[in-house]
Amino acid sequence: MAQPIIGITCCRWRLKEDGHFFHLVGEKYIQAATAAGGLPLLIPALGETSQLEQILSSIDGLLLTGSQSNIEPRHYQGQVLADDFNDPQRDATTLPLIREAVKLGVPVLGICRGAQEVNVAFGGTLEQAVHQQAGKLDHREQGGSLDEMYGPAHEIELVPGGLLHQLYGQTSARVNSLHHQGVATLGAGLQIEAIAPDGLIEAFSVSHATSFALAVQWHPEWKFQDNPLSMVMLAGFAAACTQRQLSTRKR
Numbered sequence: 001m002a003q004p005i006i007g008i009t010c011c012r013w014r015l016k017e018d019g020h021f022f023h024l025v026g027e028k029y030i031q032a033a034t035a036a037g038g039l040p041l042l043i044p045a046l047g048e049t050s051q052l053e054q055i056l057s058s059i060d061g062l063l064l065t066g067s068q069s070n071i072e073p074r075h076y077q078g079q080v081l082a083d084d085f086n087d088p089q090r091d092a093t094t095l096p097l098i099r100e101a102v103k104l105g106v107p108v109l110g111i112c113r114g115a116q117e118v119n120v121a122f123g124g125t126l127e128q129a130v131h132q133q134a135g136k137l138d139h140r141e142q143g144g145s146l147d148e149m150y151g152p153a154h155e156i157e158l159v160p161g162g163l164l165h166q167l168y169g170q171t172s173a174r175v176n177s178l179h180h181q182g183v184a185t186l187g188a189g190l191q192i193e194a195i196a197p198d199g200l201i202e203a204f205s206v207s208h209a210t211s212f213a214l215a216v217q218w219h220p221e222w223k224f225q226d227n228p229l230s231m232v233m234l235a236g237f238a239a240a241c242t243q244r245q246l247s248t249r250k251r
């Protein structure tokens, strides 16, 4: 049988000052989607498009990646930051795509920036510099090598009975952490799935979704094969994508 097609949203970046724009995805997301049994299909940061339904009818699941860029604050009535690194065309693509995917029952997995996009898509807001908030941990990447940057950084407590707890079976785990921003207020219909020791919401699900819809602030795609929590998350997402494929396609 054909593999479920997993749409992966791109960033739109210039690789050098005043250079051409490129639409790009980190390879580790592609590797995770492939290992989960999916066929990755990259979705360019098209910006405003009336083709949301056509895009979503061509995929069996939607993976929203992390990125160094931040969601433009105007999407959550946040303060405009000097020298912020934004990607407006990515925002204009992903925010409506997330809402339409949930409406149509397309499985969604949001990672880091992708999780923040799920929150903002449903009216949530972001803390723009978590490390500057009293009582909050510094959730930014520490260390130099990739193994250090993406290594375990802090505990999370999983909400008993939640989707993540049902997948994993345990109520605590250690996760990596590479983000400046984080959930300030959760959007409409979003349900907490995991919390960091400082109270920051680290994972949430979409309670009104008819399929898998999970957003996590950490990076399960990093060396997922060595991480039981990552493996069950990707397996849960892939199973939902396969279910979508069977229910909507003849192939």
Ligand SMILES: N[C@@H](CCC(=O)NCCCC(=O)O)C(=O)O
Pocket (backbone or CB within 6 Å): 026, 065, 066, 067, 068, 069, 070, 111, 112, 113, 114, 178, 179, 180, 181, 182, 219
């Ligand atoms: N810019 C946001 C989101 C951080 C994020 O997605 N980090 C991932 C970086 C690269 C990668 O692994 O894809 C923030 O700082 O909160």
